[in-house]
Amino acid sequence: MPDDAALPPLNGLRAFSAAGRHLNFRAAADDLGVTQGAVAQQVRGLEDHLGLRLFLRHPRGLSFTEEGRTYHAAVSRAFAQLAEATDALRRAPARATISVTPTFASKWLIPRLADLTRAHPGIDLRLTATERVASFHSDGIDLAVRQARPPFGASLRADLLFTQDVIAVCSPALVANQDLPLDALAFSRMTLLHDTHDLWPKFFQSAFGQSVDAPRSLRFNQTTLSLDAALAGQGIALASRFLVARDLAEGRLVQPVRCSLEGGLDFYLLAPRHIGSGAAAQVRDWLLGLARDEAGEAG
Known part of the structure; x- marks a missing residue:
């Protein structure tokens, strides 16, 4: 795996990519929203970093050197892959993973999942039903519902859902x-x-x-x-x-x-003290709100 320290500066690569598309520093500057001098300077810095010339400069524009043409094709592919990966990440649904016991899943949570979908249609909820103690870090869990009693660890946020x-x-x-x-x-x-x-x-x-x-x-x-x-x-x-x-x-x-x-072992909603994702925070708020509503109806 290449050392990140040996990679060329990103601004230089962006300037080289744009200049190579247009074979003109002024047009590349318009693309990037910077000055023509800034683009020329970044390309020169990239060439100095690599120790070779990528363009031949002409009064009316640029032309590739043989090394520059080959390198531009590779850099363009890399930027295209980065753009595709970023677009896919932005389009991916927000995800939250919750670990619950099989009884809580089948008798309470699953019958109410349609309500969650209506309230938060953009959340991709992952449900894990298990009796074993889950690890938020190693198991990739955002939230957990377990029967327990206080006190809880300082790293956990524990909210009472239902008494037993x-x-x-x-x-x-x-x-x-x-x-x-x-x-x-x-x-x-x-x-x-x-x-x-x-x-x-x-x-x-x-x-x-x-x-x-x-x-x-x-x-x-x-x-x-x-x-x-x-x-x-x-x-x-x-x-x-x-x-x-x-x-x-x-x-x-x-x-x-x-x-x-x-019974002595009440049902708690557990989460790391600092919840990592917005989706997990939304699911947590929904669970607590629904439990509060149902407890109020029962009372």
Whole structure:
């Protein structure tokens, strides 16, 4: 790879390129918006840098030397490539990459992406769904949504999106013949849907002041799967209220017992202290605004 220090001065190359197009210093000066003397001086400086003559000077204009003609063709190609690359960069959509958990992606973010597209049609959003901790630098992540608790590192900006207000939900068909709210005995006859958080023991203590021995259960490694099973009428699941708010409002899910549990790990929007792109800042503002609106409606 050539050393940048060995490259000719850019102004000299621009002057040489323009002069070579017109074979005239005055016309080149008009192209570049500088004086004829400035163009002539920059070309002489380039020739001195290279140690050879690129033009033959004539009373009415210029002509290439053999070396100058070959060099001009190469310089012209290089400037054309730079112009094409710059134009492509300007036309490329603004990009933002957000890392979220699979449950947050499927149950909250994806159903609302059309709203983001309408609000910011020029943003190319890249969505990464993973449970693992993402690195903003090495993974190329602009924003992340994770369940966590303060404090956070000084290099991070952390904004609360939703509290972990955990409720029980199931398909209305599952409890169609039951008196609601269910009591502890009724729960003991139901199938419980477990995820990795395993909050059922705490939930039962909060709801009934006692443990419940439910002989039937299904276990999943992600909350989104337990919620899909609940929607399919396969049992009762636990989930943060905001994740199921639309399903509750539209009657796809019901609460079999009126109890909520503070889970302790709230949902935070994380970003580097200094957000790198304008697109990421716009997505961050949109997420925070939407979360604020939905929290206000719930309240």
